[in-house]
Each structure stands twice: as structure tokens, then as C-alpha cells.
Amino acid sequence: MNKNFNELIEKVKKTHTTQEAKELLLAQANTPKIQKAIDFAIKAHNGQKRKSGEDYVVHPLLVATITSFFNDNENVITAAILHDVVEDTEYSIEYIQKEFQEEVANLVEGLTKIVSIRDNSLVPSNSNEKLAKSALTFRKMLLSSIKDIRVLVIKLCDRLHNMLTLEALPPHKQKRIAEETLVVYTPIAHRLGIATLKNILEDLAFKYLLPEEYKKIDEYIQKHKNIFQIKLNEFIQTIETFLLENGFKEEDFEIKSRIKHYYSIFLKMQRKGISIEEVLDLLAVRVIVKNPIDCYKTLGIVHLNFRPLISRFKDYIAIPKENGYQTIHTTVYNKNSIIEVQIRTFDMDKNAEFGIAAHWKYKLNSASPNLKWIEDMKFDEDIEDFYELAKNDLFSEDIVVYSPKFDTFTLPLNATALDFAYAVHTDIGNRAIEAYVNKEKVSLLHPLKTGDIVKIKTGDKEIPRCSWINALKTSKAKYEQKKLCRIKEKEINRNLAIAILSTIFGLEKQKIRALVKVNNLCENIEKIVDDLNFLKEVVRKIYKTIKQKNLLYFKNINLKEYIFGNIKVLSNKPINSIRFNYCCHPKEGDKILGILEKKEVEIHHRFCNNAEEKIKNAVFVEWLKNTQNRFFLVVMLQNKKGELAKFVNFLTKNNIFIHTIELGKESNNCTLEIEFDSKNYNTLKEKIAKNYKIIEFIPKKDAYNG
Numbered sequence: 080m081n082k083n084f085n086e087l088i089e090k091v092k093k094t095h096t097t098q099e100a101k102e103l104l105l106a107q108a109n110t111p112k113i114q115k116a117i118d119f120a121i122k123a124h125n126g127q128k129r130k131s132g133e134d135y136v137v138h139p140l141l142v143a144t145i146t147s148f149f150n151d152n153e154n155v156i157t158a159a160i161l162h163d164v165v166e167d168t169e170y171s172i173e174y175i176q177k178e179f180q181e182e183v184a185n186l187v188e189g190l191t192k193i194v195s196i197r198d199n200s201l202v203p204s205n206s207n208e209k210l211a212k213s214a215l216t217f218r219k220m221l222l223s224s225i226k227d228i229r230v231l232v233i234k235l236c237d238r239l240h241n242m243l244t245l246e247a248l249p250p251h252k253q254k255r256i257a258e259e260t261l262v263v264y265t266p267i268a269h270r271l272g273i274a275t276l277k278n279i280l281e282d283l284a285f286k287y288l289l290p291e292e293y294k295k296i297d298e299y300i301q302k303h304k305n306i307f308q309i310k311l312n313e314f315i316q317t318i319e320t321f322l323l324e325n326g327f328k329e330e331d332f333e334i335k336s337r338i339k340h341y342y343s344i345f346l347k348m349q350r351k352g353i354s355i356e357e358v359l360d361l362l363a364v365r366v367i368v369k370n371p372i373d374c375y376k377t378l379g380i381v382h383l384n385f386r387p388l389i390s391r392f393k394d395y396i397a398i399p400k401e402n403g404y405q406t407i408h409t410t411v412y413n414k415n416s417i418i419e420v421q422i423r424t425f426d427m428d429k430n431a432e433f434g435i436a437a438h439w440k441y442k443l444n445s446a447s448p449n450l451k452w453i454e455d456m457k458f459d460e461d462i463e464d465f466y467e468l469a470k471n472d473l474f475s476e477d478i479v480v481y482s483p484k485f486d487t488f489t490l491p492l493n494a495t496a497l498d499f500a501y502a503v504h505t506d507i508g509n510r511a512i513e514a515y516v517n518k519e520k521v522s523l524l525h526p527l528k529t530g531d532i533v534k535i536k537t538g539d540k541e542i543p544r545c546s547w548i549n550a551l552k553t554s555k556a557k558y559e560q561k562k563l564c565r566i567k568e569k570e571i572n573r574n575l576a577i578a579i580l581s582t583i584f585g586l587e588k589q590k591i592r593a594l595v596k597v598n599n600l601c602e603n604i605e606k607i608v609d610d611l612n613f614l615k616e617v618v619r620k621i622y623k624t625i626k627q628k629n630l631l632y633f634k635n636i637n638l639k640e641y642i643f644g645n646i647k648v649l650s651n652k653p654i655n656s657i658r659f660n661y662c663c664h665p666k667e668g669d670k671i672l673g674i675l676e677k678k679e680v681e682i683h684h685r686f687c688n689n690a691e692e693k694i695k696n697a698v699f700v701e702w703l704k705n706t707q708n709r710f711f712l713v714v715m716l717q718n719k720k721g722e723l724a725k726f727v728n729f730l731t732k733n734n735i736f737i738h739t740i741e742l743g744k745e746s747n748n749c750t751l752e753i754e755f756d757s758k759n760y761n762t763l764k765e766k767i768a769k770n771y772k773i774i775e776f777i778p779k780k781d782a783y784n785g
């Protein structure tokens with residue numbers, strides 16, 4: 080059995096046949112149940128091939144091999160072997176349950192893709208089906224992991240093997256999978272504390288997404304590798320001497336070294352706008368000792384002998400990270416170099432590398448990952464909102480703040496005081512009226528930073544703060560505020576609907592309400608504020624009633640549409656201009672309302688308090704839809720002279736505005752990835768399909784989420 084992760088991955092990379100994969104897995108884990116699962120998987124996937132041409136079953140067997148490194152439970156390994164069976168073969172989950180029992184079946188079920196989205200109330204009708212399916216599958220996997228977190232570990236190993244074999248896919252797919260890996264899977268690995276998986280996944284994804292940047296870092300590291308190793312070795316020896324001179328015995332400690340992994344180097348350069356030479360923790364040594372007291376003793380020895388950069392000191396032993404990571408970080412000068420020193424115990428070291436998996440493997444005496452983030456996710460959101468919120472929650476870097484009683488709260492970077500209030504309790508968030516940071520009164524939208532002590536004052540009522548939702552950072556705060564705002568929005572929209580009708584007919588609100596009731600429109604009258612056609616229909620119905628009942632004498636109601644810039648107004652009164660009211664800063668796309676003043680319409684944010692006072696003169700307004708949409712197209716062109724020019728000519732003739740164009744090569748043909756703006760998706764797709772082979776054609780916002 081292989082105990083070194085990198086060595087195991089090297090073997091996985093070299094394994095291509097079913098027989099080799101079977102042998103590698105059995106060398107890692109071998110029980111009758113595992114043997115039975117291997118034979119069954121080989122039979123079930125018989126005849127199926129991967130894009131690389133290998134037998135399909137090689138993939139699940141290698142996923143199981145990687146999984147076995149993190150969890151030696153035979154049911155977990157069995158589930159990894161069978162993780163694609165239900166999705167890709169004729170065998171059902173009931174069959175798996177019968178043959179391999181419930182625990183395995185539950186794990187496999189959590190890992191099985193959703194193939195149909197029919198009848199799913201969480202999917203908006205205008206959703207892109209591919210995106211919705213992938214988001215639903217992701218949501219299902221997270222839900223299963225609340226019951227059994229091992230689902231996520233198998234999924235990460237599955238993703239790792241896919242990333243290791245990404246070479247076989249066309250470039251646009253490589254990019255999409257690599258981006259998804261960075262956006263959702265490496266953050267999950269980080270939350271589970273499994274740095275080994277996180278780092279390898281990040282570097283693989285980085286290589287496919289930004290090959291140029293990857294190459295530059297790789298060239299720099301390769302060029303300096305020897306000199307770095309010499310510096311690290313010298314430094315290790317000096318520390319070793321100091322430790323031995325200060326009462327440590329050889330068996331009391333171990334010193335390792337590392338060069339920072341590439342994606343992390345890249346992020347640091349980007350975040351700080353610095354060159355690779357300026358990354359201070361490019362080189363680090365890890366001093367591993369027996370117990371926490373020895374960590375602090377080691378720190379003392381290091382600081383007494385090397386000048387530390389005080390601003391770079393961090394004590395994650397006293398305050399562990401949410402993922403359970405515990406280590407003291409300090410950065411010191413050694414001769415002409417700057418080196419980071421990470422000090423931790425042997426248990427903390429296992430925890431740092433394998434996170435939650437270390438707690439399965441060994442009885443550890445160190446912090447374990449906090450898994451509250453999964454439970455805090457709002458699974459009843461509609462699926463697009465859920466995916467956005469989940470990505471946001473998973474991806475964020477963390478800050479640590481305190482309540483006045485010094486309870487610690489980990490929040491995403493740039494979280495606001497109101498996010499903190501929601502982290503304490505939903506009720507505190509809903510009723511928050513004032514915030515104090517380090518005893519100073521601040522706005523509830525004040526961005527917090529690590530170390531802040533935050534106090535929230537609450538009032539009696541729940542307060543919807545609808546225009547703040549985008550400024551909040553945690554999904555919990557956004558979700559709870561959206562809930563309050565949905566109620567408030569409905570109320571505002573109903574009021575506005577009555578006011579718009581009242582302006583059109585010149586009748587008091589009371590009378591309009593009665594007319595709405597007579598026409599059985601009470602239930603969804605608020606919809607007219609966002610639906611021009613429905614408004615016109617309602618006006619026709621009410622007008623008819625008025626005429627029929629002869630309540631009043633009415634001339635025709637001549638509704639006219641006016642366009643001013645990107646705003647459309649509907650009114651039966653003359654209008655000369657519009658004016659944006661800057662009390663509430665409505666931005667394009669925000670919900671808005673119009674107030675008619677003389678012949679001018681004032682545009683406000685729908686939730687603006689000032690507008691509420693003037694609402695009796697409301698008129699219907701809406702943003703003109705931007706009909707240009709951005710698309711992502713991949714087509715296959717024949718590899719012959721003039722073909723590219725012909726295609727570009729074809730696009731120009733169809734009034735397409737090209738943003739980016741990239742060439743890839745696949746066997747004898749050439750693939751072309753293009754990003755462009757166009758007004759009409761359907762006719763364009765038909766036209767292209769007539770002449771060219773379309774590999775992918777999707778709206779840009781979905782391009783990397785499928």
C-alpha cells in the first residue's frame with residue numbers, strides 16, 4: 080500500500096489498462112466486497128470507452144484508488160468503484176442496494192448525476208437546461224453530503240482523476256471543467272481541510288485555464304529550483320542546530336520544506352500586484368514537533384535567532400481556521416533570503432495535509448473542520464440563485480471577527496456588519512438597526528476586517544433592506560433579506576399597481592380597488608408593474624366594466640408608449656421627458672417606478688422611501704431590454720485552405736460582433752471558439768448549423784458553468 084500521495088498519483092497517471100488499474104487498486108485495498116465491486120464494475124461498463132480510448136472502467140477503478148488514500152473503509156471504496164454505474168449503465172440504484180447494501184447505495188446515489196429536470200419546481204422555466212442540470216446535480220451532492228460527508232471526498236477524487244486525464248478532451252471542455260474545478264471543487268477541498276487535494280486540483284486547473292501564466296511560473300521555479308533547495312537545506316540545518324542546542328532531541332521534531340504551489344503563487348502576485356521575487360512565502364520550512372507547547376518554544380527559538388517580519392506573524396494554533404488548520408506562521412530573514420517558518424505538531428501536520436480525512440485515518444489531537452457551511456447553505460432557493468450563492472460562499476477567503484463576549488465568527492472577506500448580525504442569529508439580522516465596530520458606531524454595511532469586535536443593536540421590527548442585498552456577502556444574510564423583501568416587494572407592487580391604474584383612469588384608489596375586485600384581478604394585480612401586456616389587458620377589462628356599468632363617461636383611454644434613452648414609459652397623459660432621481664440611485668436593471676410630475680417622469684428605485692410619498696402619480700416604466708446578447712460558440716471547421724476566412728466572412732455578413740476568437744486543433748479538423756454579440760439566437764443557430772458542425776452554442780453567462 081502506498082503511503083505517499085504524490086507517489087500514488089504518479090502511478091495513477093501511468094495506469095491505462097483495466098488490468099493495471101485493478102492491480103493498483105487491490106494493492107491499496109483488498110477485501111472480498113471490493114473484489115466483487117471491481118468485477119461488477121468491469122462487467123457493467125463493458126464496451127464503454129473514455130475519450131482517451133481507454134476502457135471506461137479504468138476511471139472508476141482509479142478514482143477508488145485515490146479515494147482509498149483518504150479513507151480505507153471498504154464501503155467508501157466500493158462506492159467510488161461504482162460511482163458511475165447507475166448513471167452510465169443499465170444497473171439501478173436498487174440493484175446496487177441489493178448487491179452492495181444500503182451504505183454503498185446511499186453514497187452512489189449522492190454521486191449520481193441528475194439526467195432529467197422535468198417537473199422540478201426549483202428550476203425557472205427560462206433556465207438553460209444544461210446549466211440547471213449541473214446545478215441540480217451539485218445541489219443533490221451537497222445535500223447527500225450533509226448526511227455523509229464522504230460523498231464529497233469521493234467526488235473530489237473523481238474530479239482529480241478527471242483533471243489528470245483532461246488532455247483527451249477538446250479545449251473548450253478542458254477550460255470549462257478547469258474553471259468549475261477552481262470555482263467549486265477546490266474551495267470544497269479547502270473547507271474540508273484536504274490541502275493535498277486542493278493544491279493538486281488548483282495547479283491542474285491553473286495549467287489549463289492560464290497556460291501562459293502557468294508556464295512563466297514554472298520556468299522561474301525550474302530555473303531557481305537548485306538554489307532554492309540549497310537555501311532551504313542550509314536553513315533547515317541551522318534551525319536543527321538551534322533546536323538541539325535548546326533541549327530538543329532528534330526524535331522530538333522533524334523539519335520539512337516546501338516551495339509554494341503554482342496557483343497560490345499566481346494568486347498572491349495578482350492580489351498584491353507583485354512579481355514572483357516579491358512573494359514572501361515562496362519558500363517555507365515546516366517544523367513539526369510533539370505538542371503545542373513545543374510549537375511556542377520553537378517559535379521563541381526561531382525569533383531569538385532570526386529577525387522576524389512582525390506583520391507576517393500568525394497564530395492559527397490559538398485561533399484555528401474554520402477548516403481546522405492549526406499552525407504558527409512567521410516569516411524571517413536568513414542572510415539575504417526571506418523564508419516562512421510554519422510550526423505545528425505532528426497531529427496538526429496530518430490535519431493540514433488531509434483535513435477531515437486525517438480524522439478518519441488517525442485519532443488526532445487537533446481541531447477538526449467545521450462543517451456548518453454545508454448546513455448553512457440555503458437549499459430551497461431556485462436553482463440558479465442557489466448555484467450563485469453556493470459558489471460565492473465556497474469561494475470566499477475568510478476573516479475572523481468577535482462578538483463583545485469574544486465568541487469568534489468566521490465570515491467571507493468584505494463581509495458587512497449586517498452579515499455578522501445574521502451569522503449570530505437570523506432574528507438579530509432581521510431586526511438589526513445599529514452596528515458598532517470596536518466601540519465606534521458604523522453603518523450596517525460597514526465592511527469588517529479580521530480582529531474587529533462587532534456589536535449589533537436591534538429594534539422591535541423586522542426591517543427589509545431590499546436595495547442592500549447585493550452588498551451583503553454571506554448567502555445566509557442574502558437569503559433572509561430576500562425573504563423579507565419578497566413580502567415587502569409584493570406589498571409595494573400591489574400599491575404601485577393600484578396607483579398606476581389610478582393615474583390612468585383618474586380615479587381614486589378606492590374605486591380602482593373595487594374595479595379590480597369586480598374583474599377578479601385581486602390575486603395577481605401586482606404583476607402589471609412588470610408586465611406591459613398584462614397592464615394593457617387589465618386596462619381594457621376595467622375600461623369595459625366602467626363603460627358597461629355606465630359609471631362614468633369615458634372617452635377612449637389612449638395609452639401611448641414613450642421611449643427615452645433606455646426607458647420605456649406607458650401613459651395616457653402627454654410626456655416630454657424623464658429624469659432619474661438620484662435620491663435612490665436606480666441602476667440599469669434595478670426594479671424601478673415612475674412618478675409623473677407635470678409632463679416629466681421621475682424614475683426612482685422601486686423601494687425608494689421618497690417615491691412612496693409621491694406614489695399616487697405613478698406611471699408604468701420599464702428598462703428597454705438589451706437585445707444584443709453575448710454568446711459562446713464552438714464550431715468544427717474542415718482543415719482546408721480558405722475555410723477560416725470563409726467562416727469569418729459568413730459571421731460578418733450576419734452582423735455579428737466578434738469579441739474573441741481562438742483556434743484549437745482536433746485530429747484532422749480545427750475547432751474555433753468564438754465569443755460574440757448577436758440579437759437572434761435561433762435563426763443564427765439554424766444558419767450556422769446548415770453549413771458547419773456546431774460543438775457548442777450557448778449564452779455566454781452559461782459558458783463555463785455547464
Ligand SMILES: Nc1nc2c(ncn2[C@@H]2O[C@H](COP(=O)(O)OP(=O)(O)O)[C@@H](OP(=O)(O)OP(=O)(O)O)[C@H]2O)c(=O)[nH]1
Pocket residue numbers: 272274278337338339340343344360393400402404408430431432
Ligand atoms: N493545509 C493548509 N495550509 C494552509 C492553510 N492556510 C494557510 N496554509 C499554509 O500557509 C501558507 C500561507 O498561507 P497564505 O494564506 O498564503 O498566507 P498567510 O501566511 O498570510 O496566511 C500556505 O501556502 P499555500 O501556498 O497556500 O499552500 P502550499 O503551497 O504551501 O501547500 C500553506 O502552506 C490551510 O487552511 N490549510
